[in-house]
Amino acid sequence: MEPITPQRKIIHVDMDAFYASVEQLDNPALRGKALAVGGGETRGVVAAASYEARKFGVRSAMSGFLAKKRCPELIFVRPRFERYTEISRKIRSIFHEFTDKVEPLSLDEAYLDVTINKKGIPSATLIAQQIRQRILEETGLTASAGISINKFIAKVASDYNKPNGQKTVNPDEVLPFLENLEIGKFYGVGKVTTEKMYQLGIFTGKDLKERSIEFLAQHFGKAGSFYYYVVRGIHNSEVKADRIVKSVGTEHTFDENLVSEVFMLEKLDDIATELDRRLSKKKIAGKTVTLKIKYSDFTVQTRSKTLPYFISHKSLILETTKELLYQERPKESVRLLGISLSNLNNEAGEKKAVVVQLKFDF
Template sequence: MENPKTNTVRKIIHVDMDAFYASVEQMDHPEWRGKPLVVGGSRARGVVAAASYEARKYGVYSAMASSIAVRKCPHLIFAKPRFDRYRELSLMIREVFYEYTDLVEPLSLDEAFLDVTENKKGINSAILIARQIRQKIKEKTNLNASAGVSYNKFLAKIASDLNKPNGQAYILPEDAEEFLEKLPIGKFFGIGKVTAEKMQKIGIHNGADLKQFSLQFLSKKFGKSGLHYFNIVRGIHLSEVQPHRVRKSLSAENTFEVDLTTDEELLNKLQPIYEEVIRRLDKSGIKGRTVTLKLKYSDFSLQTRSKTLEQYPDKEMIWEIAKELLEQEVVSKPVRLLGLGLSNLNITEEHEHFGEQLKIPFEKE
């Protein structure tokens, strides 16, 4: 895909550290190496923030309830997150990126996009740059990274997952459409589980199936996302690497198949949304002083309720505020969507180097 500003094919790398938090804990604690380990929560309650590859063999993954993880792997090791340590290593990793380009867009402490179309080393091959970056990260941190290389961010992100862990892959412009036609719909970056299930119900199981549907149909079926789906299956994704894009909020939401009508239903459905927000907070290492609850009713009217604190609330306080906001101004209408978010984040220049910089909107997935 040509960059309209330069008429050149862009060279984008997506670097993703392998099981970053868990790998750091195993590196710093030799007795945990080679054993199933998760970061976050506790054996009794909480949510898994990260899982080692040994834990994944038992079916344990991030965002899973700790109680379920323990049932899958009774001898699972739980490590408390140490974000100061993760940020320290993240800085070392970023320093490697900046040896090659200033066009670095962090997604979190452990992954980032790099535009190396024009790079400081004058190296023509993005594949070679990705290999060098991974080698230097290993030398500086003793941690493994995977990478994907392509001509846009969407494809680079997909490619970085192809040969994990400790590998890399590339998708050339001439190979993109054929590759995407064969790709299962659930593997498309940005298409979550709920959307994938909706697509499968109408016969979309891979890229080739998606390609058969018109823009008009996809827009009618999936709203504004229809154009995105229409383009990405054709390898079209024009979003540029944005090194100075700072997140303003962090949030999660869910749209329900059946509207919620009772206080008990609302509270039960809010719990996993809260846990997803906490997972994202744990991954990013940031905090927020304003808690916002979002409700969309059956008539599609929208309401938000917020509370701002003087200090950054801890996890338990966020849950108490979320419940408090849910109980305010009760509206006697069925609820079709619930969302929970944090704003007034502790984003400083330091966090611009360490933390997640892409704004995470209220997501339906």
């Protein structure tokens, strides 16, 4: 039997090219230019790209080298996360004027459950419009939104009229919307899965809906049942207003590969200092220290140690990190190092925000 799904009024708000838009907001000389926020073209990775850069195929997570190759006029700007966090707080305060059921996914996007909202507005579409207008007035930035009966459809819909637009999928439009949706636009279906779907003759939601749950489980494992239900408009995940932070970490990619442990320790000292700052800001500590090493051949290795007590100070974090580094000499030159702390003391109750069929007026 298929589960009975409650219908809610869910809004997914997604800022438009957030990091890049903030940089263009603060520096008028960058407006209208192809811009990438990231570490630069030598060894860096694009964290965000302006819409002008996206026209050339520049995307987040792309290497700076490839981005520059695709867009020779591309301007690189170092990220300023404190500034992005400052604006993100303003945006979230706007969300909370309408509802306390806010689930941040990152600095630039969040789910809102407005089924019952503080302003008593019956239309989720109208609420989304008001939120987007308030964000524009108070930050100078644009946002897009998707509105529907669950988180999955709202997430997909928010990408439809970007930038600076919104799309509502009303309850009676859900099934046709999903059936006509290209399989690559289903949230949770990445490039590799899309290619596999194509090989199985699945190109649209309609094609996906025709496959049995057994067939999908056979080819996609546990994700098969997820695909089976979401294409039928069934996704019962609630908007979680409070998320417990599971780990805090920081990492750094180097302009030149490190071949000496002396240089690695020097960089780890800087990374531990930054981690200390973040832990202090969040007022949390942890027991498990994890060292992340990415080698020049892009293989990644992690080493962890769990202590019998909670730590948060740089000296203790660095001491444990050194032990992990010396466990085994790095096999290749190193391009990235990172330290994270997990098994935190907030899991016992101190939560940190990170992040019946009803007739609805949408």
